[in-house]
Amino acid sequence: xxxxxxxxxxxxxxIFLPVWVPITAILISAFFWRASEAMLLGLFxxxxxLPVGGVPWVTLGAVAVVWLFEPIRSEFLSRQ
Amino acid sequence: MNNRRQRxxxxxxxxxxALVLSVDVFSGGAIRTSLRSLSSAAWGxxxxxxxxxxxxxxxxxxxxxARENQLLKEEIAMLQLRSAAYSALKxxxxxxxxxxxxxxxxxxxxxxxxxxxxxxxxGTFMIGVGEADGVAKGSLVVGGDGFVIGRIADVxxxxxxxxxxxxxxxxxxxxxxxxxxxxxxxxxGNGVGNLPRGxxxxxxxxxxxxxxxxxxxxxxxxxxxxxxxxxxxxxVRSPVNLESLSFVYVELxx
Numbered sequence: 001x002x003x004x005x006x007x008x009x010x011x012x013x014x015i016f017l018p019v020w021v022p023i024t025a026i027l028i029s030a031f032f033w034r035a036s037e038a039m040l041l042g043l044f045x046x047x048x049x050l051p052v053g054g055v056p057w058v059t060l061g062a063v064a065v066v067w068l069f070e071p072i073r074s075e076f077l078s079r080q
Numbered sequence: 081m082n083n084r085r086q087r088x089x090x091x092x093x094x095x096x097x098a099l100v101l102s103v104d105v106f107s108g109g110a111i112r113t114s115l116r117s118l119s120s121a122a123w124g125x126x127x128x129x130x131x132x133x134x135x136x137x138x139x140x141x142x143x144x145x146a147r148e149n150q151l152l153k154e155e156i157a158m159l160q161l162r163s164a165a166y167s168a169l170k171x172x173x174x175x176x177x178x179x180x181x182x183x184x185x186x187x188x189x190x191x192x193x194x195x196x197x198x199x200x201x202x203g204t205f206m207i208g209v210g211e212a213d214g215v216a217k218g219s220l221v222v223g224g225d226g227f228v229i230g231r232i233a234d235v236x237x238x239x240x241x242x243x244x245x246x247x248x249x250x251x252x253x254x255x256x257x258x259x260x261x262x263x264x265x266x267x268x269g270n271g272v273g274n275l276p277r278g279x280x281x282x283x284x285x286x287x288x289x290x291x292x293x294x295x296x297x298x299x300x301x302x303x304x305x306x307x308x309x310x311x312x313x314x315x316v317r318s319p320v321n322l323e324s325l326s327f328v329y330v331e332l333x334x
Contacts, residue, residue, distance in 0.1 A: 015119050016126055019201040033087050036093030043097055047104065047112035048119050049200035051233035051241055056101060058201060063094055070087070 003029065013043045023058070030065040034073065038062050047069045113236040119241060120194040120206055130188030154321070160284070161319040165226065167286045188222075189213065190333040194239060197322050203247025203267050205230075207328060210238040210333040213333055220292060222329040228295045228329065229269070242328070245289070245297050246271040246318065254287050256300060256314065263287070269318030271298065274311040287316050 004031055010025025022045050029035035042062025104111040140292045191213075192312045195206035209215050221230040233243035245252060246265035254263045254271075259279050263271035275281060302315040 001235065013199075015122055015199060016196055018198050023201075033089045036090060036097075039093060039097045043101060044115070045201065046101075047115045049202050049204045049241075051202075051204065051243060052105065052109035052112070054202065059097065059101060063097065067094075068319075070090075 003033055003035070003037075007035075007041065010037075010041045011044060014041065014048060019045070023061075026058075026062045027065060030062070030069050032073070035066060036071070038066050089137065109234060109236075112234075116206060116236070116239060116241070120208070123195050150324075154324075157319065157321055160299070161227075163284060164286055164296075164319050167284070169226075188219075188329055190241045190327050191221075191240075191250055193325050198268070201248070202263060203244040204233060204241050204252070205238050205244075206243055207330070208238070209330060210240050210313060211235045215240050215330055216332075220295070220331045222331060223318070226296060227318060227320050228289065228292050228297050229318055229320050229322070229325075232330070236296055242331075244269065245265050245292075246316075246320070252289055252297070253291050254289050254297065254316075256285055256287050260290075261287075261314070264318055269298070269320065269322045270301075271316040272313065272317065277305075277309060277311055278292050279312055281312060281314060 006025050006029055010022045010029070012072065013021030013025065022041055026038045026041055029041075031037040039062045042059040043056070045058040046054075046056040050058075100111065101311060155332055161334055165324065189209065191207040191209040193205060194208045197205050207221070213237055215231050215232055217235055218229050219232040221232065223229040228245055229242040230247075231241040232240045234241035244265070244267070246263070246267065246269055248264040248267040252263050252265070252271070254261050254273070257280060259281070259313040261273040261275050263273040265271050279299060281303055284302055286296050287298045287300060289292050289297045298316040298318045299313050301317040304315070305311060310321075
């Protein structure tokens with residue numbers, strides 16, 4: 001439930017709110033869960049705001065944090 | 081076992097993300113165009129709901145204070161804008177006198193802003209005109225009193241994505257009082273740059289961009305560095321209040 005709420009806030013925030021809202025949602029989701037929605041949220045932000053041909057930094061960042069947090073999640077957190 | 085399966089699912093999701101991104105890039109932005117159209121519809125609906133809540137009087141005391149504060153800010157901004165616009169026009173006039181043969185008539189039209197101006201990490205926003213209206217990639221987007229605020233970065237049939245002049249991390253060649261300076265964008269209509277020591281510059285001086293046809297892009301907001309400093313640091317800001325922008329002027333390419 002919390003996971004869905006965070007993702008929803010992230011997606012809505014990508015349209016209406018300052019950029020730190022979806023970025024925080026990506027970080028929290030990626031830290032606590034194997035969150036493919038975090039990568040999807042990164043892609044959503046880039047598709048909305050990045051001109052074609054630009055480097056999709058938010059998507060790359062989301063993919064990076066999802067995979068970088070993987071060892072921490074596996075080691076310390078039960079919710080995966 | 082379950083752990084391995086979940087990791088595999090994550091790997092598949094990552095591959096799918098890469099695939100969707102590639103398909104969009106190779107199709108010239110087909111997916112993002114559809115997504116932007118949905119987003120601007122959501123933005124329009126959301127804005128009108130918020131406006132109705134504001135008008136309902138539910139937050140009346142807070143709203144009235146905020147309105148008064150906003151009015152005062154706008155008044156100050158307008159006075160600064162007028163002063164800067166006068167200086168910019170004066171300088172532009174001198175420039176045009178010197179090279180009168182390049183004077184051109186700028187054609188264009190007013191376009192509504194159809195997205196948030198603070199949600200983008202790339203200093204972009206959407207406007208409600210597109211290819212069907214004659215907008216082309218690279219067209220200049222102008223705010224109040226002729227200050228350039230951005231360029232068209234992406235065009236779809238009925239909407240366009242504008243990239244701000246001072247988008248975060250971007251650089252733009254500019255000049256202050258005839259001295260060239262490379263400004264780095266900080267987003268929100270702000271930029272920063274370094275002038276050689278001893279350059280005569282003061283707050284309120286207009287900043288022009290040679291790459292945009294010597295058009296005004298901002299004013300000097302703050303000057304840092306004394307006689308002992310190796311250079312003079314200037315903070316430039318656009319006098320156009322990007323937060324409250326609802327319409328812009330798009331200049332059609334000549």
